[in-house]
Amino acid sequence: MVVGQSERGVEGEQLRRSEDQDIKFSSAEINVVVHATEDENKILQSISNVLSISTERFSHSASEGHWGNKILFLTAIMDSQPAKDLVLKIVSSLSSTDKYYLSILFDKYVDEKGSLYIRLDKQRICKGKISLSESDSIRIRFKPIRRYKPSNTLQNYRGLLTSSE
Secondary structure, eight states: OOTTOOHHHHHHHHHHHHHHSOOOEEEEEEEEEEETTSOHHHHHHHHHHHHOOOGGGOEEEEEEOTTSOEEEEEEEEEEHHHHHHHHHHHHHHSOHHHHHHHHHTGGGGBOTTOOEEEEEEHHHHHTTOOOBOSSSEEEEEEEEOOOSSOOOHHHHHHHHHHHTO
């Protein structure tokens, strides 16, 4: 941080740098698996509080596990601007360790169509924190806007990481 620059000034500069980049999504899809031992309302309220996603956005689908246990699938779809706001919120809240991990394994988080996949730790969300996770996670897929001309989507996604440091 530059001497004499406030935290708010740094955050504002980082957000401006991110907004200057051509980061646009057509949508974001949030998927959550709720097991029988978990409290659906607590998970939804935590997602709402931490990620600012309204609980009303989620649709519910029930299933049964191998042992007859109840499994609930929650899905929410967000359109373009809320998706961009969500990715900026997530990346700016990640720890430096999570950002580093994301940056060195970046290719594992983007598919051949340019969709960005981020998995967040469901238990940490319930504690008010945002961090990456590979198991029992909240899965978010950010779909890029399709363009007819070649795009530098990967470079723009990488720019999210450098602009939020």
